[in-house]
Amino acid sequence: MIVKEEAQAKLNLTLDVVGLLPNGYHEMLMVMQSISLCDEVTISTKPGDGKINVSTNRSYLPNNEKNLAYIAAKKYMERAEVTDMDVIISLYKRIPVCAGMGGGSSDAAAVLRAMNRLCGDALTVDELCELGADIGSDVPFCVRGGTVLAKGSGTEMEELTPMMDCGIVVLKPRFSVSTPKLFAELDRVKICARPDTEGVLRSLESGCLRELARRCFNIFETVLPQREADVVAGVKDDLISAGAIGACMTGTGSAVFGLFPTVEEAERAYGSLCKRYKECFLAVPTRAI
Numbered sequence: 001m002i003v004k005e006e007a008q009a010k011l012n013l014t015l016d017v018v019g020l021l022p023n024g025y026h027e028m029l030m031v032m033q034s035i036s037l038c039d040e041v042t043i044s045t046k047p048g049d050g051k052i053n054v055s056t057n058r059s060y061l062p063n064n065e066k067n068l069a070y071i072a073a074k075k076y077m078e079r080a081e082v083t084d085m086d087v088i089i090s091l092y093k094r095i096p097v098c099a100g101m102g103g104g105s106s107d108a109a110a111v112l113r114a115m116n117r118l119c120g121d122a123l124t125v126d127e128l129c130e131l132g133a134d135i136g137s138d139v140p141f142c143v144r145g146g147t148v149l150a151k152g153s154g155t156e157m158e159e160l161t162p163m164m165d166c167g168i169v170v171l172k173p174r175f176s177v178s179t180p181k182l183f184a185e186l187d188r189v190k191i192c193a194r195p196d197t198e199g200v201l202r203s204l205e206s207g208c209l210r211e212l213a214r215r216c217f218n219i220f221e222t223v224l225p226q227r228e229a230d231v232v233a234g235v236k237d238d239l240i241s242a243g244a245i246g247a248c249m250t251g252t253g254s255a256v257f258g259l260f261p262t263v264e265e266a267e268r269a270y271g272s273l274c275k276r277y278k279e280c281f282l283a284v285p286t287r288a289i
């Protein structure tokens with residue numbers, strides 16, 4: 001048996017940290033959006049005793065139990081009590097790594113969906129999300145995708161009015177910053193700017209892309225080290241100069257996205273920006289799976 005699943009990237013239209021949770025994790029408030037940029041996950045099975053093999057088209061990624069796709073397959077087999085087959089996972093990666101786009105989380109989520117298909121839908125989508133929360137905070141969102149308000153550690157989700165059609169260009173500068181370091185920096189400093197999450201929810205409901213685009217904001221941008229903050233500011237300027245009506249960093253970076261009123265405008269911007277940025281991607285928002 002072979003099944004294929006798309007593992008779509010995510011963007012944070014907003015990202016706010018609103019408190020500390022008893023387990024030491026941070027309490028998040030984020031508007032998350034899945035986009036068409038995706039990895040391809042292929043899973044085949046054969047009779048066996050539960051071995052998992054992972055291969056990818058990126059030589060620097062782990063092929064062992066450190067890969068979230070491996071962890072997802074293992075957790076699925078434990079939960080669904082699958083003991084009589086080996087699983088061969090092949091990841092064709094397009095989503096940039098260490099970009100804040102949930103690439104690893106989305107691969108894990110796609111593995112959970114694929115395993116569930118292979119096992120006759122043994123688990124419900126809610127159960128897949130529950131399993132995903134044990135793998136990483138973004139995995140439950142990646143199981144469903146669409147437009148979601150994520151709360152708690154990021155795993156509690158409220159479905160929102162789907163994002164309006166638009167074009168998206170994502171640029172990934174070369175640096176990446178450690179996620180725990182950025183959280184620690186947020187704990188240390190006095191926060192002086194936050195996203196207007198309510199305003200973003202209103203913009204989604206009214207379907208006004210311009211209102212949404214100008215409100216996209218990520219609190220992690222305020223605590224980047226100076227050099228990285230300058231790079232992100234430069235990338236945002238480049239996107240706006242190329243016609244974006246709003247630009248924002250996603251997750252803990254370093255990818256920055258720009259929103260364009262139409263796919264054609266995004267394509268034009270992509271045409272010029274991809275000459276200057278090695279990692280440049282074109283996408284559109286996608287709906288829940």
Ligand code: C5P
Binds near residue numbers: 179
């Ligand atoms: O859940 P995930 O593996 O993506 O989290 C990576 C790291 O980010 C955690 O080890 C933790 O330091 C931090 N984190 C947090 N609060 C959250 C999510 C992540 O402090 N809600």
